[in-house]
Amino acid sequence: MSIQYSTEDQMADSYGVADSFPKDFGYGADESEIDESSTASDSKPRILLMGMRRSGKSSIQKVVFHKMSPNETLFLESTNKIYKDDISNSSFVNFQIWDFPGQVDFFDPTFDYEMIFRGTGALIYVIDAQDDYMEALTRLHVTVTKAYKANPDMNFEVFIHKVDGLSDDHKIETQRDIHQRANDDLADVGLEKLHLSFYLTSIYDHSIFEAFSKVVQKLIPQLPTLENLLNIFISNSGIEKAFLFDVVSKIYIATDSSPVDMQSYELCCDMIDVVIDVSCIYSLHADCNGTAYDKESMAIIKLNNTTVLYLKEVTKFLSLVCILREESFERKGLIDYNFHCFRKAIHEVFEVGAATHRTFSQQASSPNLKAVTHNGTPANAV
Numbered sequence: 099m100s101i102q103y104s105t106e107d108q109m110a111d112s113y114g115v116a117d118s119f120p121k122d123f124g125y126g127a128d129e130s131e132i133d134e135s136s137t138a139s140d141s142k143p144r145i146l147l148m149g150m151r152r153s154g155k156s157s158i159q160k161v162v163f164h165k166m167s168p169n170e171t172l173f174l175e176s177t178n179k180i181y182k183d184d185i186s187n188s189s190f191v192n193f194q195i196w197d198f199p200g201q202v203d204f205f206d207p208t209f210d211y212e213m214i215f216r217g218t219g220a221l222i223y224v225i226d227a228q229d230d231y232m233e234a235l236t237r238l239h240v241t242v243t244k245a246y247k248a249n250p251d252m253n254f255e256v257f258i259h260k261v262d263g264l265s266d267d268h269k270i271e272t273q274r275d276i277h278q279r280a281n282d283d284l285a286d287v288g289l290e291k292l293h294l295s296f297y298l299t300s301i302y303d304h305s306i307f308e309a310f311s312k313v314v315q316k317l318i319p320q321l322p323t324l325e326n327l328l329n330i331f332i333s334n335s336g337i338e339k340a341f342l343f344d345v346v347s348k349i350y351i352a353t354d355s356s357p358v359d360m361q362s363y364e365l366c367c368d369m370i371d372v373v374i375d376v377s378c379i380y381s382l383h384a385d386c387n388g389t390a391y392d393k394e395s396m397a398i399i400k401l402n403n404t405t406v407l408y409l410k411e412v413t414k415f416l417s418l419v420c421i422l423r424e425e426s427f428e429r430k431g432l433i434d435y436n437f438h439c440f441r442k443a444i445h446e447v448f449e450v451g452a453a454t455h456r457t458f459s460q461q462a463s464s465p466n467l468k469a470v471t472h473n474g475t476p477a478n479a480v
């Protein structure tokens with residue numbers, strides 16, 4: 099895997115251009131229709147969203163990357179052509195999402211699926227769990243076998259979606275059934291090597307953000323280093339759990355190696371919302387443009403169960419959100435010193451990556467498209 103980075107000029111001093119909250123605190127231009135031939139911008143790493151009609155693909159993309167409220171998705175119209183969404187203006191992770199219309203006809207000669215799959219990091223196949231999913235499973239099989247032949251390196255992710263309408267038992271049973279059937283179909287054609295990952299998702303809770311976090315993390319080659327840094331940071335600071343968040347999407351790009359529980363993740367997501375809301379409402383600039391999140395951004399929230407939430411800016415796109423006990427927070431000086439070292443290390447990790455990428459780009463004419471591009475650290479890093 100290799101990685102593409104923004105140039106340092108782009109990284110430097112760019113807080114001013116970040117959009118602000120709420121609606122504007124998104125990813126800039128909305129989706130645009132693509133012409134199916136390859137263009138220069140299409141060389142960005144991409145994540146494909148595929149699945150049956152009305153399975154919820156556009157809703158996922160709108161809710162995660164465009165701050166659309168789940169209820170508004172009821173009014174989304176059906177997608178008729180492939181739409182691409184460039185997630186690169188104000189995010190740490192830098193890729194394109196291609197939202198496909200329900201039925202993709204692999205036999206249509208104008209649809210160059212090999213070209214599309216070759217440049218893809220991950221294929222997300224969305225299955226509506228509230229509907230009869232037999233046809234979706236047949237199409238999943240056709241899609242992943244074609245995609246695997248064109249690009250065996252891509253990640254295959256299955257979102258068992260709309261699980262908000264299912265009881266807990268029904269969720270587990272549906273996941274087991276879909277997992278079993280999909281893998282049996284692959285085994286029947288000798289494709290046991292093709293690994294499918296399954297997630298239970300809904301746009302009505304944080305599960306869709308959690309699932310997207312895991313999909314994106316797999317495309318970040320520095321993930322083990324980030325995890326390691328987080329482990330060192332929390333163990334030396336008396337912190338229980340820490341997430342490194344992409345602020346705009348609330349995708350966490352890394353966490354320490356202790357297990358993630360949904361409640362902690364939700365708390366941290368909510369904290370980001372509170373911080374951005376408050377700084378936007380009380381911003382000195384009436385339009386709040388670019389001022390909702392910057393180098394000074396930090397927040398402490400003390401909960402009534404002796405838990406403290408602590409948020410600090412890491413780069414213009416990333417923030418660290420920690421959960422710790424009140425007694426550990428008494429050593430705030432130590433935590434801040436460790437955070438300073440952690441932040442410095444994060445900046446170094448991505449500076450090294452940027453340098454490696456520059457060397458790589460000079461050597462190779464076409465980049466490896468599996469790994470996502472990063473908007474790295476600002477040049478004025480501490």
Ligand SMILES: Nc1nc2c(ncn2[C@@H]2O[C@H](COP(=O)(O)OP(=O)(O)OP(=O)(O)O)[C@@H](O)[C@H]2O)c(=O)[nH]1
Nearest residue numbers: 152153154155156157171172176177200260300301
């Ligand atoms: N209950 C529930 N409904 C959802 C969820 N996600 C999407 N929906 C609804 O599903 C319907 C279809 O969603 P879309 O996002 O338009 O589906 P699509 O897959 O993009 O459809 P096409 O563009 O026709 O391929 C909408 O009414 C959404 O509100 C979910 O997590 N839970």
